[in-house]
Amino acid sequence: MQTLYDKLWAQHVVDTGSNGADSMALLYIDRHLVHEVTSPQAFESLKIAGRKPWRISSILAVADHNVPTTGRDQGIGDPTSRLQVETLDQNCDELGITEFKMNDQRQGIVHVIGPEQGATLPGMTVVCGDSHTSTHGAFGCLAFGIGTSEVEHVLATQCLLAKKSKSMRIVVEGKLGLGVTAKDIALAIIGKIGTAGGTGYAIEFAGSAIRALTMEGRMTLCNMAIEAGARAGMVAVDETTIQYIQGRPFAPQGELWDKAVAYWRTLHSDPDAVFDQTVNLEAAGIRPQVTWGTSPEMVTTVDGVVPDPNDVLEDIKRQDMEQALKYMGLQPNTPIQSITLDKVFIGSCTNSRIEDLRAAAEVVKGKHVASTIKLALVVPGSGLVKYQAEQEGLDKIFQAAGFEWREPGCSMCLAMNDDRLSKGERCASTSNRNFEGRQGPGGRTHLVSPAMAAAAAIAGHFVDVSQLSLS
Amino acid sequence: MEKFRTFTGVVAPLDRANVDTDAIIPKQFLKSIKRSGFGRNLFDEWRYLDHGEPEMDVTQRQLNPDFILNRPRYTSAQILLARDNFGCGSSREHAPWALQDYGFKVILAPSFADIFFNNCFKIGLLPIVQEGKIIDQLFHEVNETEGYALAVDLEKQILTTPSNAHFSFEVDAFRKHCLLNGLDEIGLTLQHAEKIKQFEQKRREEQPWLFS
Ligand code: SF4
Numbered sequence: 001m002q003t004l005y006d007k008l009w010a011q012h013v014v015d016t017g018s019n020g021a022d023s024m025a026l027l028y029i030d031r032h033l034v035h036e037v038t039s040p041q042a043f044e045s046l047k048i049a050g051r052k053p054w055r056i057s058s059i060l061a062v063a064d065h066n067v068p069t070t071g072r073d074q075g076i077g078d079p080t081s082r083l084q085v086e087t088l089d090q091n092c093d094e095l096g097i098t099e100f101k102m103n104d105q106r107q108g109i110v111h112v113i114g115p116e117q118g119a120t121l122p123g124m125t126v127v128c129g130d131s132h133t134s135t136h137g138a139f140g141c142l143a144f145g146i147g148t149s150e151v152e153h154v155l156a157t158q159c160l161l162a163k164k165s166k167s168m169r170i171v172v173e174g175k176l177g178l179g180v181t182a183k184d185i186a187l188a189i190i191g192k193i194g195t196a197g198g199t200g201y202a203i204e205f206a207g208s209a210i211r212a213l214t215m216e217g218r219m220t221l222c223n224m225a226i227e228a229g230a231r232a233g234m235v236a237v238d239e240t241t242i243q244y245i246q247g248r249p250f251a252p253q254g255e256l257w258d259k260a261v262a263y264w265r266t267l268h269s270d271p272d273a274v275f276d277q278t279v280n281l282e283a284a285g286i287r288p289q290v291t292w293g294t295s296p297e298m299v300t301t302v303d304g305v306v307p308d309p310n311d312v313l314e315d316i317k318r319q320d321m322e323q324a325l326k327y328m329g330l331q332p333n334t335p336i337q338s339i340t341l342d343k344v345f346i347g348s349c350t351n352s353r354i355e356d357l358r359a360a361a362e363v364v365k366g367k368h369v370a371s372t373i374k375l376a377l378v379v380p381g382s383g384l385v386k387y388q389a390e391q392e393g394l395d396k397i398f399q400a401a402g403f404e405w406r407e408p409g410c411s412m413c414l415a416m417n418d419d420r421l422s423k424g425e426r427c428a429s430t431s432n433r434n435f436e437g438r439q440g441p442g443g444r445t446h447l448v449s450p451a452m453a454a455a456a457a458i459a460g461h462f463v464d465v466s467q468l469s470l471s
Numbered sequence: 472m473e474k475f476r477t478f479t480g481v482v483a484p485l486d487r488a489n490v491d492t493d494a495i496i497p498k499q500f501l502k503s504i505k506r507s508g509f510g511r512n513l514f515d516e517w518r519y520l521d522h523g524e525p526e527m528d529v530t531q532r533q534l535n536p537d538f539i540l541n542r543p544r545y546t547s548a549q550i551l552l553a554r555d556n557f558g559c560g561s562s563r564e565h566a567p568w569a570l571q572d573y574g575f576k577v578i579l580a581p582s583f584a585d586i587f588f589n590n591c592f593k594i595g596l597l598p599i600v601q602e603g604k605i606i607d608q609l610f611h612e613v614n615e616t617e618g619y620a621l622a623v624d625l626e627k628q629i630l631t632t633p634s635n636a637h638f639s640f641e642v643d644a645f646r647k648h649c650l651l652n653g654l655d656e657i658g659l660t661l662q663h664a665e666k667i668k669q670f671e672q673k674r675r676e677e678q679p680w681l682f683s
């Protein structure tokens with residue numbers, strides 16, 4: 001009896017125990033996604049070694065981390081960012097790799113465009129030189145982030161040397177409360193198991209609350225698996241998965257479609273499959289989440305308070321908390337809802353899909369961003385998400401409320417372009433990492449869902465969206 | 472890749488859990504399209520008092536005297552002693568590149584993030600997992616003794632302290648083999664090119680939609 005992970009793994013093993021390595025398997029890679037930051041050194045080494053990519057058609061490339069979100073027609077101002085993007089363009093042109101260039105409507109964050117194009121399919125192995133590759137596991141595939149040496153290895157051999165992880169099942173049963181989203185499930189899980197709780201594991205998310213999620217929600221959840229320490233997160237294939245994929249540009253059609261769907265329906269854990277570990281959560285008990293510290297596990301509920309390090313017995317943990325509170329400029333026992341903000345960022349591969357934008361727009365509709373907020377940004381995950389949102393008039397709603405409506409990319413999720421926090425600025429962000437300096441040196445990040453970020457922009461401080469939606 | 476040889480190196484203690492790759496090498500330095508030169512910006516935000524950008528001359532920048540690697544007794548350190556979940560966060564190989572370029576050869580911690588751990592081996596940097604109790608003891612000894620150095624024998628999988636205490640450590644057999652011999656993994660994998668082709672062919676027949 002196999003878990004979903006066992007099935008996906010077994011499907012891709014080319015060789016075990018090669019080179020005297022009994023613990024490492026040679027795993028075949030179906031889809032290789034490439035972006036500008038982690039690939040230049042790989043392409044260069046490949047060239048120096050006189051090697052060629054093994055299977056060009058498996059690769060899809062896009063520049064997302066460095067691209068500006070305004071004034072694209074003028075190109076990229078920052079010369080180092082420009083060089084990196086141009087290097088990707090050059091490498092792709094030279095080798096004949098499919099790339100969505102910066103001004104292509106299909107351009108966007110690599111983890112948004114893969115699924116959007118149907119380039120991510122159930123049963124695949126999907127890799128990318130980016131830790132949030134776990135996102136694609138939402139489609140019942142084995143997707144994980146790799147380093148640059150591995151990018152080169154996949155380019156050259158279509159394979160990776162990998163060690164099988166242990167398996168963890170996280171079961172969320174029941175119905176989510178009003179205003180509670182996949183992002184809140186993800187943060188609640190990380191709050192429970194910690195940022196290293198999933199280290200060494202591949203996580204399968206299961207249970208009625210997960211099955212009830214849309215594909216967007218499942219992607220949000222799998223995206224954050226890496227923040228729980230797990231390289232891969234996944235959800236079994238069901239009707240929701242299949243419906244999402246149908247008709248997308250890279251998806252099979254006709255007879256092949258039927259054949260593919262028949263296979264995809266087998267991609268779930270067998271009823272009596274055994275997991276190395278199981279974690280259970282009650283959906284009804286999950287409240288909107290807000291992080292207060294500098295690690296995603298430093299999280300509490302919107303009706304909670306900033307915790308007190310003095311309540312913690314372990315020295316290292318206490319010191320970490322003290323350090324985090326100092327960096328965040330927060331006092332213990334401060335009610336979360338009294339924390340005021342300077343900026344709001346709605347975007348990133350966690351929460352920049354159409355459903356996320358709709359949820360945020362619903363909250364801001366007919367209202368205005370608080371006068372104390374210096375900047376409220378909406379950065380769609382791709383050009384196609386942006387287009388769809390504009391068709392629905394969401395851009396107008398955001399702009400009327402005082403939000404800026406930008407071009408797609410990673411933007412203020414990691415602040416490699418011009419969108420960033422200044423020292424000491426506090427931001428409600430729908431991204432996935434609240435590490436020190438992540439959104440700009442000295443910047444302070446609170447991770448929340450899109451609806452929570454939108455509500456905070458309007459109020460100028462955190463508010464409980466579950467109360468808003470009731471009124 | 473250079474062969475990993477037995478060596479004795481000074482240990483620097485970084486007493487913080489969950490050190491992420493953003494802290495190891497901040498994003499503004501990831502814009503480089505090269506593999507080298509990241510060492511001077513290792514832990515940039517902790518190491519310097521001013522904000523760093525790639526084009527800055529680090530000799531003109533203000534060092535943070537409180538940061539552990541800036542203490543004179545640790546300037547020649549080759550072994551980094553760290554806490555739980557070291558290297559969490561992004562998959563950037565720039566993090567191991569920066570540690571190696573700075574001069575580290577070994578990182579010791581009770582646990583590592585998966586991708587970081589994996590990336591280290593690819594470039595010949597050795598991450599060693601040791602029990603929390605032993606790590607605590609090492610932190611204590613390093614703080615007590617200036618010039619504290621550990622001998623690392625990868626072949627025998629043993630660490631030796633200045634007082635001649637030995638600690639064995641685990642390492643995957645294949646990774647050890649690659650490190651000791653400085654092997655190129657791609658070359659090794661390509662020895663199986665025929666097998667890969669056969670596998671691919673079979674896959675193409677069974678799931679043709681993956682190849683269109
Ligand atoms: S949006 Fe953020 S987390 Fe996602 S790929 Fe871009 S930088 Fe990484």
